[in-house]
Amino acid sequence: MALRFTSEQRLDDGVLERRFTLGEIPGILWTPASASVSSPVPLILLGHPTLGLQKMYPRLAARARHAAADGFAAATIELPGSGERPRQAAVEPARAALRQAVQAGEPVSDEIIDALILPLVDQAVPEWQAALDALMALPEIGGPVGYSGGVISIGIRLAVVEPRIVAATLFAGSFVPRTMFEEARQVTIPLHVLLQWDDEGNDRQAALNLFDAFGSKEKSLHAHMGGHTGVPQFAGDAAAQFFIRHLT
Amino acid sequence: MALRFTSEQRLDDGVLERRFTLGEIPGILWTPASASVSSPVPLILLGHPTLGLQKMYPRLAARARHAAADGFAAATIELPGSGERPRQAAVEPARAALRQAVQAGEPVSDEIIDALILPLVDQAVPEWQAALDALMALPEIGGPVGYSGGVISIGIRLAVVEPRIVAATLFAGSFVPRTMFEEARQVTIPLHVLLQWDDEGNDRQAALNLFDAFGSKEKSLHAHMGGHTGVPQFAGDAAAQFFIRHLT
Secondary structure, X not given: OOEEEXXXXXXOOOOEEEEEEEOOEEEEEEEOOOOOOOOOEEEEEEOOXXXXXXXXXXXXXXXXXXXXXXXXXXXXXXXXOOOOOOOOHHHHXXXXXXXXHHHOOOOOOHHHHHHHHHHHHHHHHHHHHHHHHHHHOOOOEEEEEEEEXXXXXXXXXXXXXXXXXXXXXXXXXXXXXXXXXXXXXXXXXXXXXXXXXXXXXXXXXXXXXXHHHOOOOOEEXXXXXXXXXXXXXXXXXXXXXXXXXXXX | OOXXXXXXXXXXXXXXXXXXXXXXXXXXXXXXXXXXXXXXEEEEEEOOOOOOHHHHHHHHHHHHHHHHHOOOEEEXXXXXXXXXXXXXXXXXXXXXXXXXXXXXXXXXXXXXXHHHHHHHHHHHHHHHHHHHHHHHOOOOEEEEEEEEOOOHHHHHHHHHHOOOEEEEEEEOOOOOOOHHHHHHHOOOOOEEEEEEOOOOOOOHHHHHHHHHHOOXXXXXXXXXXXXXXXXXXXXXXXXHHHHHHHHO
């Protein structure tokens, strides 16, 4: 798929923000002022939840500027079925069942989680790999590549199948299909896993089991107090240190 | 109890290392070159296991020099029954029972843990408080005070009873009497808790339960791979960042 830049602006800290399309998929690339053909920079792929790029923009831009300050480019693409992209028809029944379960205060069944997450992972992962192909072809982007946050099952699959990704920070904060525990055992790259201890939408024990399952020799779990969106500022600093260790 | 300096040496990084006695208790104080009457520095109390100061010296000195590089003084004292201090007679039967259980490959009972740890905490905590009295009277030591590592039950009790300690890093790596879980609920200062995920001498679930029990609004759990002594270098850096946030 061809990457086409559609707009660009220079942010006040010198970061170049460029919007692009990859085929039909919208995306954003941020590069630090220092990035150039003669000194290409490592890249961090910024994962995000299924709320759409427009809604997530402020948080993504903040993470990208943090990454740029450490000398990294950062990029993200819209997820299948999110934002202005067409809904994933196969997922709609599961989405309705999820709403119903949550409204009824019932636990979300494994069947609903599988039907919701697995088609998303199956479609998103090759798209992120295609984005990586296109971005790595840019002369100002070198390597290595890190993956950060977002839907954790996408991060797990990418860590298994994409050898260009050498380190990942994962956020244990979304539903995980049972088969992903098996994929987790195949992950070998260094991992930095964030867990919000009181995340109302997250099963803490399942998150601890998932951390235990990862096959990586270097993996750290950083648990902090608070709910899903309460990740403290200093947790971001620690994740940044992780990428500095592994991408530079 | 009176603090009496018995020796001093200037280390190659400018850190002043002074050995002292506090009554009959040996101790060591490290101060950064920058510490003076006109610019007193915060203090970190360095906890340690019951192996004796002499055996622990290399690791304690390394932690102290790291602290000094961040602008902190660091101090430690010998634990009751350790090093050259007289054995705690009350603890000897429990120590023998522990050895027996470990050699027989049996689980260590709650009764043994209580008999081993509670007398240690009861005697050690007032000693650390007395050390704090004496150290805070030195003109080059200001505040605030942090507590770091060592026997976790001593850290818990100190965090509850000693208001001069404003932040603590704790190492979930030793036996914890059941009553300490109740004391943990009374802790309110910011905590940074380290857990070695594969610590052979440590019950992981008990450590997670203990982390859950702490009453502190700000508490973080940092779990890393490896056994008891395998704490990675970068974990020390993250703990240092925690003290920089809370002591400066």
